[in-house]
Amino acid sequence: MGSNTDEDVADEDQNVPTFVASLPVPNVQEMVRQNRLEVPERYIRNEEEMPKSTRITHLSAEIPIIDLRLLSDGQEEELKKLDMACKEWGFFQVVNHGVAKEVLRNMKEAAAEFFNLLLEEKNKFSMASDDIQGYGHAYVVSEEQKLDWSDTLILLIYPSKFRRHKFWPTTPEKFKEIIEAYTSEVQRVAEELLGSISSIMGLDKDILHSMHRELMQALRVNYYPTCSKPDLVLGISPHSDTSTISILLQEDDIDGLQIRHDEEWVPVGPIPNALVVNIGDVIEIWSDGKYKSIEHRAVTNENKARISFASFLFPHDDVEIEPLDHMIDSSRPSGMYNKVTYGDYLRQSMKRRMQGKAHTQMAKNET
Ligand SMILES: COc1ccc(-c2cc(=O)c3c(O)c(OC)c(OC)c(O)c3o2)cc1
Numbered sequence: 064m065g066s067n068t069d070e071d072v073a074d075e076d077q078n079v080p081t082f083v084a085s086l087p088v089p090n091v092q093e094m095v096r097q098n099r100l101e102v103p104e105r106y107i108r109n110e111e112e113m114p115k116s117t118r119i120t121h122l123s124a125e126i127p128i129i130d131l132r133l134l135s136d137g138q139e140e141e142l143k144k145l146d147m148a149c150k151e152w153g154f155f156q157v158v159n160h161g162v163a164k165e166v167l168r169n170m171k172e173a174a175a176e177f178f179n180l181l182l183e184e185k186n187k188f189s190m191a192s193d194d195i196q197g198y199g200h201a202y203v204v205s206e207e208q209k210l211d212w213s214d215t216l217i218l219l220i221y222p223s224k225f226r227r228h229k230f231w232p233t234t235p236e237k238f239k240e241i242i243e244a245y246t247s248e249v250q251r252v253a254e255e256l257l258g259s260i261s262s263i264m265g266l267d268k269d270i271l272h273s274m275h276r277e278l279m280q281a282l283r284v285n286y287y288p289t290c291s292k293p294d295l296v297l298g299i300s301p302h303s304d305t306s307t308i309s310i311l312l313q314e315d316d317i318d319g320l321q322i323r324h325d326e327e328w329v330p331v332g333p334i335p336n337a338l339v340v341n342i343g344d345v346i347e348i349w350s351d352g353k354y355k356s357i358e359h360r361a362v363t364n365e366n367k368a369r370i371s372f373a374s375f376l377f378p379h380d381d382v383e384i385e386p387l388d389h390m391i392d393s394s395r396p397s398g399m400y401n402k403v404t405y406g407d408y409l410r411q412s413m414k415r416r417m418q419g420k421a422h423t424q425m426a427k428n429e430t
């Protein structure tokens with residue numbers, strides 16, 4: 064007794080990053096539990112935003128699939144495929160990643176058990192009014208904004224000294240170990256991917272990782288309840304991720320994620336046990352726009368609730384982000400983006416309502 068564990072220090076540490084608070088909004092899962100058919104006006108999107116009319120399935124099959132084992136072995140063909148994926152799609156699915164199926168299954172089952180608890184139980188882990196960590200809703204900045212048909216649990220995972228354990232659900236009992244097992248594997252996969260992305264950017268393998276100062280990871284577990292009018296609402300509004308890369312685990316048999324490609328919304332059909340990876344704003348800036356941080360959104364289903372696990376990998380707040388000299392086109396010597404401190408970039412993005420890629424404008428070089 065008496066010796067400080069890592070956990071004690073983390074929760075007292077004054078330097079734990081805080082995020083921008085969100086306005087309080089109704090719990091969507093509870094709304095559906097009370098009345099399965101009701102869809103309040105604040106969730107109904109206008110005509111252009113409606114998912115139904117833009118659904119195209121054939122392109123889904125073209126979203127690149129990357130074999131992580133081949134990539135990490137430095138196989139030339141796989142590196143070329145990764146380069147194409149980052150330039151043309153900004154999204155790819157990763158197979159042969161080495162994360163045990165049991166680790167993925169445990170995560171899905173534990174999260175389902177947590178979201179199935181009574182609201183009162185889940186609210187013990189509610190987001191504080193000045194924070195984004197915990198159970199609730201993020202990115203709600205005005206009373207007028209249309210709301211997403213989802214509830215969320217957000218936790219800062221790495222570095223572990225930044226963890227706030229009061230937000231970590233205690234039901235199911237093993238949830239903490241299950242989250243640790245999954246997110247430590249995500250950290251490994253992210254490090255391997257950053258090594259390969261460094262290589263295709265013409266850098267030594269360890270450079271992108273070292274440019275983070277500390278490689279941070281946040282986990283966002285999204286719960287999309289069923290919706291009686293799935294064609295009129297969105298589970299998550301269109302946005303690009305402010306991360307370096309994001310790694311998403313989705314359910315094996317429920318569609319939801321869509322990406323914007325050639326002005327169309329393309330569904331990312333689940334491949335059982337694969338991880339979906341996307342390039343975030345940080346790599347778009349470092350590569351001076353050559354690798355794309357693509358807009359994406361989630362739609363809902365009438366009969367099946369969906370849970371997704373988004374892990375965001377991102378730099379320390381103090382890191383300055385700007386295009387790498389050798390990635391800048393000689394026709395535009397000052398680059399497409401200005402230097403910006405990551406902490407400022409992240410918090411500015413959170414203050415604005417996430418509207419597609421509008422938040423990236425603050426880093427754009429207008430010359
Ligand atoms: C409209 O719905 C959403 C908008 C934005 C996000 C989202 C994207 C991120 O890239 C992101 C993130 O990188 C991040 O860590 C730095 C984070 O912090 C905890 C996010 O909440 C986050 O959210 C999701 C949904």
Ligand SMILES: O=C(O)CCC(=O)C(=O)O
Nearest residue numbers: 283285319320361371373
């Ligand atoms: O649920 C999904 O498929 C997408 C989630 C997402 O884009 C996010 O959490 O940033």
Ligand SMILES: [Fe+2]
Nearest residue numbers: 303304359373
């Ligand atoms: Fe996202």
